[in-house]
Amino acid sequence: MSKSSMIHRYKWYELIGIYAGILLFLTFVLAPFVEGFLVSLKPLSQLFSSPYRFIPENGSFAAYRTMWTSxxxxxxxxxxxxxxxxxxxxxxxxxxxxxxxxxxxxxxxxAGLLLGAFLAVNMFSGAVLLIPLFRLMRSFGLLNTYFAMIVPGVAFLIPSGIWLLRTYMIRIPKELDEAAFVDGASHFYTLRRVILPIAMPGITVVAITTFIGSYAQQFIYALTFNSKTEYMPLPVGLFAYFGRQEVVWNELMAASFVGIAPALVVIFFLQRYLVSGLTAGAVKQ
Incomplete structure (x- = not known):
């Protein structure tokens, strides 16, 4: 069924309601980013002026230059x-x-009990386990290293990754495995040569969610398990813009947009795999 025929199934007032709902949703999602970008263009004198100006007057990208030296x-x-x-x-x-x-x-x-245990891991906040994690990191000599933030992050991200990818792999026909076994393939060979190419969209989703989750949860681990500046991640760098007397909001917003740029680039190049037809022709005729 073509897109045009699907659209013609709705009456004009239903289409208005659908597009209005989409516009309202996008407004709530994008409004904080638009406001943050406009704040980065304003001088500090305009941020707390009355009446408040949504559009900056004499805005500039000066904060994007001064943030590097601040x-x-x-x-x-x-x-x-x-x-x-x-x-x-x-x-x-x-x-x-x-x-x-x-x-x-x-x-x-x-298997069900183990999956439930994996899911229960995500119910605990990282802050609850900071003390035992700190003692564990100290026992293994991982304090003040990159692994002090990598290991806890991986531990909390694995359960959700297993659940997401397991759901996707269940939908892959088992006939593919059986056909590979008939040809003498092992489980490892079947996974590597048959399942992985078909499951690539699901793997991409797990990769994107893992990367974003790891990018977002580094602050508390960095402050607890690290004391050296050379190992500190971006959230700690953003926290440095909070001074004792004032917060440099325009430079903070500019640094935030610059900081998330690498993550946006990675997601941009990976998202094309989400819609690619990798399962086309997978089942033998």
């Missing part, structure tokens, strides 16, 4: 966040892909 080494903070998130994503995918395949294809005692 917090020395800000570029290093961005690099640390990108490195920690990238390594965490790779480790999560290496562990999640075979685990999700095992839960999707094999039936073994305690």
């Amino acid at each position: 917090v020395p080494g800000f570029g290093w903070y961005i690099f640390n966040s990108f490195l920690i998130s990238g390594v965490s994503t790779i480790i999560v995918l290496i562990l999640v892909v075979p685990a999700a395949y095992a839960f999707a294809r094999f039936e073994f005692r305690g």
